[in-house]
Amino acid sequence: MLVEFALHHAWLVPLLPALAFLIIVFLARPWPKLSAFISVGGMATACFFATLAAYGVFTNHQYTEHPLVYAARWLTLGLPGMPELQINVGVQLDPTSAMMLFMVSFIATFIQLYSVGYMKGDPGFSVFFSYLSLFAASMLLLVISSNLLQMFIAWELVGLCSYLLIGFYSHKISAREAAKKAFVTCRVADFGLLLGILGLVITFGTLDLVELSERVANFREYTTFGTMTLLAILVFIGPIAKSGQFPLHVWLPDAMEGPTPVSALIHAATMVVAGVYLVGRMLFLFHEVPVAMDLVAITGAFTALFAATIAITQREIKRILAYSTVSQLGYMMLALGVGSLTAGMFHMWTHAFFKALMFLGAGSVLHALHHKADVWEMGGLVKKMPITSWTFVIGGLAIAGIPPFAGFWSKDEILVVTLNGGHYILYAMAAFTAFLTAFYMWRLIFLAFYGEEKPENHPHESPWTMCVPLIVLAAGAMTVGLLGTPWNNIWAEWIFFGEAHHSGEIAWGAMISSAVIAVAGIYLAYTLYLKDKEKVKVKALAERYKSLYNLSFNKYYIDEMYLWFNHTMVDGSAKLFYLFDIYVVDGIVNGLGGFGKLSGEGLRVLQTGRLQNYALVFFLGVLAIAVLMVFAGPSTASLVLGGVM
Amino acid sequence: MLENLFTNIAGLLRNLLDSAGVPPLWNDVTLLVVKLVAILVFILINALWLVLMERKVAGYMQARIGPNRVGPWGLLQTTCDIGKLISKEIPIPKSADKILFLLAPALVFVPPLMIFAAIPFGKDMVALDLNIGLFYVFALASLTTIIFWMGGWGSNNKYSLLGSMRVVAQMVSYELPMILSVLGVIMLVGSMNLTEIIAAQQNMWFIVTQPIAFLIFFIAAVAECNRTPFDLVEGESEIINGPYTEYGGMGFAMFFLAEYASIMIISAMATTIFLGGWLAPFGLTFIPSWLWFFLKMYVLIFVVMWFRWTFPRIRVDQLMGFGWKILVPLSLANVFVTGIGMYIYRAIGW
Amino acid sequence: MEKKISEIISELKEKFPQIKTSEETISVSTEDLLGLMQELKNSFGFNYLTNLTAADYPADAKGKGDGNEDEDDGEMEIVYNLTSVYEKLYLTVKARVSRKNPEIPSVFPVWGGANWQEREVYDLFGIVFTDHPNLKRILLTDNFEGYPLRKDYQWVGGRK
Amino acid sequence: MFGNGLIKGLRITWKEFTSKKFTVQYPEEQHTKPERFHGRFVFDADKCIACNLCANACPNNVIELKSEKVEKKKFLTKYVMNIEYCLFCGMCVEACNKDAINFSLEHDMSQYNYDAIPLILVEREAPKPEPKPEEATPEASGEKAEPKVKGKGKQKEETPAASADKSASDEVAAGKAPEKEGQ
Amino acid sequence: METSIYSVLAFYVLAAVILGSAILVVSMRNIVHSVLFLAICFIAMAGLFLILDAAYLAVIQVLVYAGAVCIMIIFGVMLIQRTDMKQSNLFNRQTFMAGGVVALTLAVSGFFAGTTAWADLAANTPVPEDSLGQIGQLLLSKYVIPFEVAALLLLVALVGAIVLAKEVKANVDD
């Protein structure tokens, strides 16, 4: 009965964090502990409901075919000559959204718990929790949206929270800049998404996902293939920025200026995958347009490789993780682009666990080292911070793709579907990315946790509120992948697009090769960074390929390119418009003004400035109109009045 | 027998008039007038008695015994006081606004009288059973503000002016949480009829289901009738006596008695809305319903007095802050929580 | 650190050679007064002006002080009792003004506590404290005539 | 936290509400007054030798005393206290060597008329042929136990105090103290 | 529905009170007295609403107009108190002109009021008993957007009034 209740009241899940947000903002703000309690409590309750709802969905196969949708009428818009557009607010529960609902609320709960320890003593403690709650609320709203407009609202709310949380340390200039950057970048892309949504509305006349998917399937009744292509690409622009795809990925690494739990929650586990989720949700649209699919796949693959090459040279721990995130998001996009919702979502699912784990681990390290971020300055932390280190290592194994950790299965799934789809170049890129991933991630681990201890550091293990999430997530990173092993692919039975995957033959070759690639990457990292105590080889390599190294270290100068573009193009055109404005527009306006001024001088006498005088005349006018309307009839009156006007 | 004492009297009167051949409409009007007069007399006598009760309570709480000279246990004390006050001259300050100055004490009893007409004192004992009874009560209660203000302004005294400014500010800002707190009850009952509100408490008093609302209502009500700790209006150590500073004789007495009348009103209201009105608890129906009503009312009156003789007075900015920053959000939250609770209650359907 | 009162007095004697001293008491002229007081507060920690009052010594009165007696009208003496709150030292400073022209610099800039005390002395003795920010009558009404605590003040009225 | 102190206050008032009252119903029941109570003066004219010590000790000139000379001895003809000015400080009682003036426990001294305020203790004509006024015995000196001892001591010093000049009061005031050592 | 003599009587009495106090509101020389007559006018109007079977509006009228608006105006009067209170509410220079316009307005509107044939359905359709519930239903369904807009308006007015009337601390450069 409780499951039933949860299923039919899934809107409670976003509502509870939203309530927590309101309560904290309006009532509990002066009492940090109370705020944290409300926030975590709200989140935990939401997680409870989400778990129930997910349980409800995953025990009932009917929802895979027919999502559970219930909605309330919000607006009815009607324009003359067009069919009435009804906009609903509602909940759509199918396995995909149920999985997301569970994942987001679960991870958010633990990250909030983690934040209790991490943010202790911060002056903005309560505010931070209110933001986290608001974020969770909007993300969950996004997940359960049954409707594109609702989803877009949540999408923007999520962006707002991201902005608030990145800029949380608003006393730091870099944080403020990063927040602005994230906001602006996302806005640029959201414009595309908004256009796409509008286009969909105009074309198909509905915003409900279910209805839309039905109509899209028969899109030729409504529109042409060209339009569809355009729409698909427009819709894809939104996820490009939100999920940090090339070339709009630039905000994501900078977003690490926010507190670490934020990085973990937003920029690794939940918000950034919103784009992937959106693409997954809209896969029925992309599916109709092969060009768009290819675009998605290529963007994903390129982003994955591109980000991985940057990550190998970065020095800051969170930055490495950030580029790794970008890279993994590229993986997911790749999977979606080759048409496998299963693989994409599966990677998203596993990635959420191990990446959140790694970010939290990084946060724990930073917390212990008083925010010293450079991995070269760490070392040997495993002795002082065993829990953090070992959980981090688990995360590293998972992301590198060592069986049987979670990342292996999902990554393997992606590689397999890429290969099966016949995208060999993409496969090669993905495989190489996998190698790089293992390399840079273990580079990080070897540098930070092993090797010699640095005497100037005095690390210590973090409090229990920080350790418990780490352990739980580590357990997750070890096990959640088992849902989707090729032998018993429960995952694919539930989450798929089109036809359900049948766990048929096992692609042993791909599986073994990806494991080997991972091991190779780790071994390379081991030789370069752990065995070689003086790091001679590394330095020599960097010296030898200095230009390449610099290119990678400076992130291919993409930020600089954007800057240059802004400076030259935008400023130049602005100058041009300025001149036009000064001479042409102002000239006209001033000329008219001069005329007005002269005539005004003449009429000035009539103006007494006294309100009651005006009112008097005004009422005389009203009387005149009334008399006119009655005695001369309304049409004459309007004629006369029209003349006066 | 006792239970229907008053209804029987009313019925008797009606029959008497009927048999005398009075047309039914006039009959109604006569009865209404009789009821109203009875209420007026009741309020006045009760207010007199409450003054004595206040003095007794104060005395007892201060290790004294209070008035005990006039009549047995001092029962006639206030009567004598009123007699004295009536016989005194009402001094009118030279620069006072005479119309307002004299009108204010004359009008001050009108709103309480009209409010009491709508309160059910017992089973079938209500002079005016209004559909929007609760709202009617609040509407009339808000009128008192003007009257107090008239007195303060008319006195043309700076202390009075300050006092009347405080009256207006305080009453306006505490009316809001008071009404909002009752909203929860209205939601639960689905009606603003006081009789129905009482009937809805047959099983459980609303003080159980709406404890926060009761608290807010009671605090705001205490503030509404300017009692300690919210007696800034007449805070004698600050602004002497506020709006009544210049009043003497019967003018003062009217204000004084009106204060007790308003205490009675808020206690009666709280009883009706939250304490089950005339309903007998634990099935103790052998005590007549109207007696229950008065019992509950007097308990609340005693609590109000108890407050007065325990608490210091809060400051004017704290008063405003408390009203706007704590009570109003709290009452809004209460409405919200009540709504959610009702929804869940219905959704789960216990 | 801690100084005996006698040491302080001898130190003062070096700085202000004109002053007359006895045990715990210093007599000073009106010119030196402000300088001495500032010195006392700033260098010796006499941060607390306990008491400030005056006494009238007319020429014909018996209790005429031991000061100079060439003024035919006598003198008035202003007495300052100083305390060092932290070091628990006590010192009395006396200054004399002539009755004909009773003027003395105010010590209000040194101790805020002199404010009302000087007003009181002004009110009852008529001694003018120059540079006092608000030298008005304090106990008596503004239109009161005469200075009641002077010995030559004649009071009219009262019970027979 | 908020509310605790309020509830505690309510509890205390409730406690007072139910506990014993302190009120004394004045005219019916009265506090017992201490022996030393400074009430209305009582005067034993027989003891008085009209030495004027009391009048001089008085800070406020309350005592109005007249005497005539009869047979070498002073005879008290008038002893009026302008009680409206009296501070009830007890200086006169302390000054009296003969224990002639004393406080009583009578405290209600309000009068309806202004004229009635002065306390006329003695007002009489001086007798022409005066029989010798009897010396007060210690036993009859008053209702207090304490002054008995005082009276005895005072008799020794009686003679020097006979003159009525101002310095006498000082002497007596000072001289009274050692007597008490004997108690 | 039968209109009894009492309701006719009540109408005339209330109309007289309303008009009389309204005239006094305008003609009083002391603004405070004006406000008081305004309150009386409002209360009488509440009575009129009762005759018109609009009990809810009658109560609202008392609560909002007599209880809040009047008090707010009183507050305004108090905040700007002048010593010459007795001459605080005078007529201005265009009084006669205004009188002319008003007479004209009255003539025109009276003419229309008198000559229009109003559809009088009252005789056969009584007002439903549960008017309050129905108004509530309507407000939150059919008229929900105006309702919300009104709420917004009130909020904006609240904020605006606070901002406007807020005491401005003396600046340093003042």
Next chain:
Amino acid sequence: MLTISLTHYVVLSAILFSIGLFGVLSKKNAISVLICIELMLNAVNINLIAFSKYITPNEFIGQIFAIFVITVAAAEVGVGLAIIIAIYRNKLSVNLDEFDWLKW
């Protein structure tokens, strides 16, 4: 003349409106003008409710409209008074004759 028809109410409303209008046009005191505006709004309310009763007794349109009018009136008084107070602080006067800033 024993029934009260709609005309009665309309005429009453017209007279009340005219009184209010007269006040608005001819009073010096800004607050007084505000008061008179309230009178005019009330005149409108009488009309609305009378129409509601006499023409559409089952639909309550007039009553709902009146509710909105009351809301608007409350807001108007609040803002109006705030403006008057602000002006008063500037000019130390509420005399409308002295406010001729509406010209340039």
Next chain:
Amino acid sequence: MLRTETYTMNFGPQHPATHGVFQVVLTLDGEKIVKAEPVCGYLHRGIEKLAESRTYQQVIPYTDRMDYLASMLQNWGYVMAVEKLMGLEVPERAEYLRVISGELSRLASHVLATGVYALDVGGFTGFLLCFRERERMMDLLEELTGSRMTFSYARFGGVADDAPEGWLEKLDKLMDDMPGYIDEYDGLITGNEIFQARTKQVGGLSPETAIDYSLSGPVLRGSGINYDLRKAKPYSIYDRFDFEVPVGKNGDCFDRYFCRVREMRQSVRIIKQAIEQIKEIDGPIKGKVPKALKPPKGDAYAEIESSKGILGFYVVSDGTNKPHRVHVRRPSFINLGYLDEMSRGWLIADLVAILGSIDIVLGEVDC
């Protein structure tokens, strides 16, 4: 630029919260105080002038009438000054009696101050309950001296009378009850949140200002200055008792008030010790005093810690039996001198709280 207008309001001389006949001319902006000008002198009786025409002995009753709430201490201060002038010795038993009666008087004064302060912030019950205890003390003092308020108890070189039979036991009983009573005040007044809200952070006074303005007593100690003459310069026999000096922290109204409450407990301690010790001492209650009280020419200044602060007597002798000049350093008067600055920017209600926390007695202010 928007502006507001100020107006003047006469707070007193007939006002319930001025504790007597005292006026503050307030300049107000709304309810906020812009300027508060104290006007005192309504009760001025010229005691200093009167003293010049009285003998030394006759001045004692006049000192009663200054701080009539703790007149025992006033007597004591004056007597001490004259004793210092004449170099008189005081017998031990008399010193103990002075300490006991003086502390009892201080207790009575503080009890009243506490109660009146409760009344000032609106709590009437606290006021009357405090009177209940004060009544018991007054009864005891009446038994000792014969008067309820104007005791005139001290004499040069001693006290007027010895303690009557059984008096010390009664006093001991009262002192046993006293902590319970004080707990009651703590519960009813001190702990009350409304009371704290009214007094905490109100009328703050920094230690520097407190010293600069010569404030004394609980007002000074409330600001955190540990300066109590009984400890700083132990007069009489105060060095024989074990007690503490309560000191506040923020110098706000609450601290000043709370200093008094804690001082009451200390007074109880002192009295209990004194009762213990006086039982051992049997001796005269008056020292050897010359019959003609003519102090030598010269002056003397003596100060004691009265309930309101430092009470100083400056006595000048010209060799006759009448003082040439008597000046009283009245703590209430000097403490009141800072009222204007202290109350600026607060509300009227705060002025009442501030005035109450200074604990003035108009008889002393106006002298």
